[in-house]
Amino acid sequence: MNKNSYRMAWRLIRAYWISDDRWAARSVLALVIALDLLLVYRAARITFWQKDFYDALSTHDIQAFWRLLVELAVIALAGIAMNTTRGYTAQCLEMRWRSWMTDVFLRNWLGDAAYYRIERAGLMDNADQRIADDLKWLATNTLNLGLGLLRNIVNLATFAVIVWGLSGVLTLTLAGSSVDIYGYMLWVGLVYAIAGSYAMERIGGRLVAVDYRQQQAEADFRFLLMRVRTQAEQIAFYAGEATERVRLLHRFAAIRANWRLVMTYTKRITMVESLYTEAGAIIPYLLNGPRYFSGAITLGDLIQFTQSFMRVRVSLSWFIYNYKELALLRSVCSRLLEFEQALAVRGKAGIEVRAHAGRGIRLYSVQPQYPDGRPMTLPLDWEIKPASRWLLRGPSGIGKSTVLRALAGLWAEGTGVIERPAAAKLMFTPQESYLPSGTLRVCLCYPGDEAAFTYDACKKALEQVGLGHLASDMDKDDNWSQRLSGGELQRLAFGRVLLQQPDYLFLDEATSALDEDSEAWLYALLFRKLPMLTLVSIGHRPGLERYHTDSLTVCAAPGRAESKKP
Ligand SMILES: Nc1ncnc2c1ncn2[C@@H]1O[C@H](COP(=O)(O)OP(=O)(O)OP(=O)(O)O)[C@@H](O)[C@H]1O
CATH class of the missing domain: 3.40.50.300 (P-loop containing nucleotide triphosphate hydrolases)
Incomplete structure (x- = not known):
């Protein structure tokens, strides 16, 4: 997708949020965002709870231990209620958005005989799949990714403050002069995430095109299967089963061949993702272990710091952890943009x-x-x-x-x-x-x-x-x-x-x-x-x-x- 395609994809996504249904849609979205923010607050609250809890354990404070357990039960109950409501509300929104887009695409496809023009001129393949699957993915993935991104930004801001506070100052001596780096752990996380994102795009970049072809091959195969179903009698009269089987297997071979590429790229992406996660888990211990053993921080501090750093790292890694979904969304957008272009094609001014x-x-x-x-x-x-x-x-x-x-x-x-x-x-x-x-x-x-x-x-x-x-x-x-x-x-x-x-x-x-x-x-x-x-x-x-x-x-x-x- 080039720059223009990103603009068009944004227009595709934006259309619903400025449509007639915008106020209902925005209200539901606001509710989901509010619940997300509460969940981030809850997660931050838990790190403070962890600090208190581990400090209570290390000082054998039994009263604090019981009080903190009751507190944990309240936090847990609130979490269950918020998570359940959030999931349910987000699903409602997904279907609302998908219904609206389906209605618009159906109207444009069936209106002005566009479906006929597209088929006759072969402007585009598998309109059915684009309406049934791609619109679903567009609504689901955009919401998941968009809300995930927002949650990550809030997470990042919240936990970055905690990490900054707990990082202390790193003093580096360069060419005789010393430099103080405040909140150095935050910078470590940032550099680490940028390096990881770069590696991911280099290694998995082709997944977008591969995903596109996979969806096309799947739709072609389904179309042929459907033809056998609808033309059953004609095929049976001609006794064309063997030919149909060969043709179906041939189409399926395209799915299998492309699937190998999907597997290869998914394998690489999963490897980078895992390496990134595993190495990232060691960093806070590596950098803060010596501070704990020297007595500069308590066990509770170490735990809170490790948890907060993990959250900062995960937030900064949104791109890495969502790479596969982003690749799918990019290919879905390409397919829907092609659909819009095909719909816009008018026959030459003729008769x-x-x-x-x-x-x-x-x-x-x-x-x-x-x-x-x-x-x-x-x-x-x-x-x-x-x-x-x-x-x-x-x-x-x-x-x-x-x-x-x-x-x-x-x-x-x-x-x-x-x-x-x-x-x-x-x-x-x-x-x-x-x-x-x-x-x-x-x-x-x-x-x-x-x-x-x-x-x-x-x-x-x-x-x-x-x-x-x-x-x-x-x-x-x-x-x-x-x-x-x-x-x-x-x-x-x-x-x-x-x-x-x-x-x-x-x-x-x-x-x-x-x-x-x-x-x-x-x-x-x-x-x-x-x-x-x-x-x-x-x-x-x-x-x-x-x-x-x-x-x-x-x-x-x-x-x-x-x-x-x-
Ligand atoms: N979409 C198309 N693209 C290219 N050629 C086409 C297309 N549709 C029809 N034709 C061709 O246009 C010609 C006229 O087709 P048409 O169906 O009008 O013939 P017809 O006189 O009604 O024939 P019949 O009496 O056999 O029904 C045919 O040669 C046909 O193959």
Whole structure:
């Protein structure tokens, strides 16, 4: 991450704390910080207790011994209460923050068809993992690290005062003149921590990139596993298990290969961390042992000093002890920043889709292009008058679905202008029907909310499209996209149209899996129920002409796309 990325990461983190939820968030944060400060005070209080306790032991003061034990019980109880409340409150805050970010990212990802643009242009991998995992890590790690840092600063200030007071003065004689170093133990701790942090960054610096790749490899593997689950029947028909296994193991090999690097860097970091801790524990004894034996300090002083020095050292070592979490946070931030950048990418200003106050749809010299800029079809001038019924034809792969994508505002690559009526309701039925997870009613009402339609309306729609036998299972949760046949899926799509009652309907090979009788009956039903419907269908089957009033052949070359009565 460079300087700019740190600024962007800060913006990513800051967004929540200046959002609508800021006052609630800041209040909870203030409570957590207050508890943290009380816990630091408690820790400082304990070092004084230790001094008194060891002095009482060394002077055989039994009354002081009992009094101090009661004191310890009170300190312990307060510690339990504060620790428990702090943990619980911090977890509440984590979830609050994560919920807010999830909501924002979902809104931006699903809004303005960004998810579609990102997938189609391959702008970024595994959006699912970024939303599900990275946002969780961002909230959890930032809070843990941020609050930890604050606690460390307070710890440092508190215990530095104690260490300073107990350090005494070190007199160094340099070139004949003597120099007094006050609070020298504090300087020892500081130099030690700086040296340790430097060593850590040198040794573990690559962990950030390695962590990033690990998360990517894990997400790729999970995605492939999910595909096997969702495409189970297709794979089973092709008997593609062996191939799937090889592909899965291949993806898993990437996880394993990168894991070796994770292990190597983690090993190095753990080694530096342990060395740093173990060597650091010896320093106070080394420097203060002689003072104790010379009688300059008491046993209690030595204990209090050792404990306080340990705290100062740990506080100064925040960077060292949190290196792995910091590395993870840095890679999470990189992934989320990439996500934000992908969300911000807009398609090139190409086919312009405008709303107009009138009726009908008009295309002016619309020419979709392939992503590499090659023209896909010839320019199309086309007027879709209200209540007209168009059949869109052309050889496979010529660009018929792409024309529909452009009409839906999903394909901006190209040139030309499309005018759509602002007040009309447009509905597109793509070639592959999508069924959300849930009950059959949820699938039927999609993209509307199931609550918008009564049970009777749904039942009637099912019956009208010949799926009446499924009405009793309407509220059953099932894998409906696997359970329904191809023809049933297409009939369900017509059921959706009957519920949604659009003014303009675009069907992309919506009856390809049906027999001709069912096709005729569904078109007849459509025109009976929605007599003013404007229809544009794409289809290859002969006989479709009879349901349409006009036809348009999409061509690449030569000649222009032409409109003719069927
Ligand atoms: N995201 C994409 N990137 C590159 N090429 C694409 C993309 N999407 C579609 N294409 C290509 O654009 C061309 C037109 O596709 P389109 O789906 O519009 O054809 P179609 O006429 O509807 O075909 P069919 O009748 O077989 O459904 C195809 O060659 C397809 O491979």
